[in-house]
Amino acid sequence: VPELKINExxxxxxxxxxxxxxxxxxxxxxxxxxxxxxxxxxSTLASSLMGHPKYEVxxxxxSLDGEDLLEMSVDERARNGLFLAMQYPSExxxxxxxxxxxxxxxxxxxxxxxxxxxxxxxxxxxKMKSLSIDTAFAERYLNEGFSGGEKKxxxxxxxxxxxxxxxxxxxxDSGLDIDALRxxxxxxxxxxGPAFGLLIITHYQRLLQYIVPDHVHVMMQGRIVRSGTRELxxxxxxxxxxxxxxxxxxxx
Ligand code: ADP
Ligand code: MG
Ligand code: MG
Numbered sequence: 001v002p003e004l005k006i007n008e009x010x011x012x013x014x015x016x017x018x019x020x021x022x023x024x025x026x027x028x029x030x031x032x033x034x035x036x037x038x039x040x041x042x043s044t045l046a047s048s049l050m051g052h053p054k055y056e057v058x059x060x061x062x063s064l065d066g067e068d069l070l071e072m073s074v075d076e077r078a079r080n081g082l083f084l085a086m087q088y089p090s091e092x093x094x095x096x097x098x099x100x101x102x103x104x105x106x107x108x109x110x111x112x113x114x115x116x117x118x119x120x121x122x123x124x125x126x127k128m129k130s131l132s133i134d135t136a137f138a139e140r141y142l143n144e145g146f147s148g149g150e151k152k153x154x155x156x157x158x159x160x161x162x163x164x165x166x167x168x169x170x171x172x173d174s175g176l177d178i179d180a181l182r183x184x185x186x187x188x189x190x191x192x193g194p195a196f197g198l199l200i201i202t203h204y205q206r207l208l209q210y211i212v213p214d215h216v217h218v219m220m221q222g223r224i225v226r227s228g229t230r231e232l233x234x235x236x237x238x239x240x241x242x243x244x245x246x247x248x249x250x251x252x
Contacts, residue, residue, distance in 0.1 A: 001028040002065060002081060002165035002197050004049075009060035011048040018044045020222035021060065026166060029194040033208055034201045035233060036219035037241050042201045045219070046170040050084045051077055064166065079108050081165030085155040085172065097154065098124060098138035101161045108162060127160045131187045148175040156187040166197045173207040185210030205237035220250055 004026045011019040018041045026032050034042055048055040049062065051074040062069040064080055072080065101124065106114045121138075128135055133153055140146075146154060152172055159167055169188070173181055188198070188211050200211060208216070208230060216233045218226040220241075225248055226232065236244070245251070 001194060003027045003063075004069075004082070004166045004197060004199070005061075005063045006049075007061045009045075009048065009062060010058045011044060012056045012058055013044060013054060017058070018055075018222050019048060022219075022222070022224060024199075024217065024224060026197040026199050028165065028197045029192075030215065031192065031198045031200065031211065031213045032215045032217065033211075033213040033233065034199065034217045034219050034224070035203065035205070035236060038203065040219045041222040042219050043170055044222075046084060046168050046201060049077075049082070049168060050074065075107070078104070078162075078164075079110075081108075083159050083162055083164030083167040085159070085169055096139050101158055104158070105161055124161065127157060130190065131157055131160070132183050133157060149177070149180045152176055152184055153180065153187075156184050160187060160191060163191070163196075165195065166199070167191075168199045168201070170201045171203065172200070173202055173204065181207065181210060205233045208233045218244060220245065220248070225250070 006022055006024045009019055009022040010017060022045060024032065034045070036042055044055060048057055049069070051070075051072070057070055064072075064077070064082055067080065069077060069080075069082070098121070102115070102117070102120050105120070109115060124138060125135060128138065131153055133150075137150070137154070152175070155169075155172065159169075172184060172188075176184060185207070192198070198211075200207065200213065202208065213230055213233070216228050216230055217224045218232070218236065218241075226244060
């Protein structure tokens with residue numbers, strides 16, 4: 001079973017500490033949601049796990065299936081089964097979407113185990129159909145001129161093609177209308193199972209009505225300050241965050 005284990009993680013951006021000791025374990029079969037007010041470090045957590053050079057991990061540990069994630073290059077993280085939507089470049093001139101995904105998949109499968117081209121295209125077509133993505137999309141250059149909604153759907157397509165062990169989705173709901181949100185959620189839910197663990201980051205509870213989490217965590221000021229079930233998300237939707245700040249004695 002896949003396992004991403006974050007222990008007392010601290011990280012800084014431009015010399016300022018943003019993550020102040022994050023603890024979280026995501027295992028295969030589980031969907032965890034992180035919610036929280038704006039500017040509390042949710043995206044910083046995603047970027048730090050991705051290995052973004054701007055985010056400096058200053059202490060703590062992260063392991064993926066028992067191996068030190070922080071020692072891995074961004075490529076190695078992907079090859080070891082970690083998926084982050086933002087991991088993949090927003091635009092690569094002259095590379096089609098389909099070819100890009102085939103290269104990424106083959107890099108993950110390893111030399112000598114490349115997927116046959118025809119098989120890849122057949123599976124890609126099926127996945128595109130299930131995500132209601134126009135098949136012409138495959139031959140377009142990666143992300144060039146994609147609308148906001150197309151980019152989000154494409155991220156989910158990339159994820160279903162790569163079949164990661166652990167995925168982190170940061171605000172995949174932003175800018176999506178309700179129909180697009182349903183399609184994206186269906187795509188994510190299709191991957192759910194014991195071989196797949198998911199961490200979704202969202203500001204709003206709406207997404208969690210479609211991708212129902214097993215665990216909900218609230219991040220404030222760079223830490224997870226409360227964990228619960230989906231009822232916690234509903235409570236935050238109904239009551240906002242201030243009551244929790246009051247309860248915890250957090251001032252902003
Ligand atoms: P959230 O995703 O919870 O809204 P972020 O992780 O984006 O919060 O931001 C947390 C804090 O870190 C904010 O104060 C933000 O200004 C700062 N920060 C995040 N990324 C950068 C960056 N690339 N450069 C400078 N400051 C950043
Ligand atoms: Mg934000
Ligand atoms: Mg964010």
